[in-house]
Amino acid sequence: GERLKGKTAIVTSAAQGIGRSTVIAMRREGAKVYATDIREDLLADLAKDVPGVETFALDVLKPEAIQAAAERAKDVDVLFNCSGFVHHGTILDCDEKSWDFSFDLNTKAHYRMIKAFLPSMLAKGKGTIVNMSSVASSVKGVPNRFVYGATKAAVIGLTKALAADFVGKGIRCNAICPGTVDTPSLNDRMRQQGDYEKARQAFISRQPMGRLAQAEEIAALVVYLASEESAFITGQAFVIDGGWSG
Numbered sequence: 001g002e003r004l005k006g007k008t009a010i011v012t013s014a015a016q017g018i019g020r021s022t023v024i025a026m027r028r029e030g031a032k033v034y035a036t037d038i039r040e041d042l043l044a045d046l047a048k049d050v051p052g053v054e055t056f057a058l059d060v061l062k063p064e065a066i067q068a069a070a071e072r073a074k075d076v077d078v079l080f081n082c083s084g085f086v087h088h089g090t091i092l093d094c095d096e097k098s099w100d101f102s103f104d105l106n107t108k109a110h111y112r113m114i115k116a117f118l119p120s121m122l123a124k125g126k127g128t129i130v131n132m133s134s135v136a137s138s139v140k141g142v143p144n145r146f147v148y149g150a151t152k153a154a155v156i157g158l159t160k161a162l163a164a165d166f167v168g169k170g171i172r173c174n175a176i177c178p179g180t181v182d183t184p185s186l187n188d189r190m191r192q193q194g195d196y197e198k199a200r201q202a203f204i205s206r207q208p209m210g211r212l213a214q215a216e217e218i219a220a221l222v223v224y225l226a227s228e229e230s231a232f233i234t235g236q237a238f239v240i241d242g243g244w245s246g
């Protein structure tokens with residue numbers, strides 16, 4: 001396909017899960033793609049599997065590293081902020097350290113990336129930003145997702161404020177809110193609960209469609225929001241959850 005032909009994209013936390021699938025989908029649609037993550041081993045696999053993708057290590061907790069990335073990838077039109085971590089538990093399980101870490105990785109990382117990459121988009125007069133949020137946010141209160149839900153709600157606020165500030169400058173900014181997606185970290189969380197099969201069934205049983213999302217299904221939404229097909233859409237949060245919150 002050619003839906004992203006002539007565009008250059010950067011994806012954070014792209015070594016596995018939704019980020020990885022999005023890199024593959026963006027390449028398929030003709031974009032130049034910078035795939036970044038802290039897992040250099042997995043990035044090497046991705047570079048092998050997807051011809052033409054440029055990979056480099058990027059820790060989104062490090063402002064200097066993000067500045068260096070913006071100097072390296074000067075020509076970015078599409079920024080997909082995909083980083084995020086699920087802290088499991090209620091407020092009673094969430095100490096200050098957990099609160100700060102979750103906000104740093106899930107929310108402040110998006111702020112840092114946008115701050116670094118927006119100036120070159122503004123100089124070109126065009127750019128599309130897609131921020132990873134979640135259904136567990138202002139969309140829906142989900143048990144044991146206390147700080148996670150707070151960080152992801154903040155992402156929606158950040159997205160809408162940014163969209164409002166730059167709507168007249170050729171910049172679009174949207175958020176995506178997936179339900180439960182079958183990714184490596186979800187499977188890790190299932191294993192951590194002790195009985196993997198039981199945990200997997202519990203996740204599936206809360207899905208009205210009787211199945212989890214595949215990362216490719218989320219990637220398709222990111223490609224749409226990155227492409228000109230969505231040229232009239234900005235400041236929105238898109239739920240993609242198999243009917244969970246409907």
Ligand code: NAD
Binds near residue numbers: 017133134183186
């Ligand atoms: P994942 O959790 O399996 O992978 C996360 C990636 O982030 C890994 O490759 C990891 O190396 C990378 N990472 C960790 N710390 C980093 C750092 N400091 N800098 C850069 N990268 C770092 O992937 P996933 O499950 O597809 O989740 C991706 C995003 O989607 C997250 O923001 C998550 O909250 C969100 N999300 C996931 C689901 C789901 O069910 N899987 C649902 C809704 C939203």
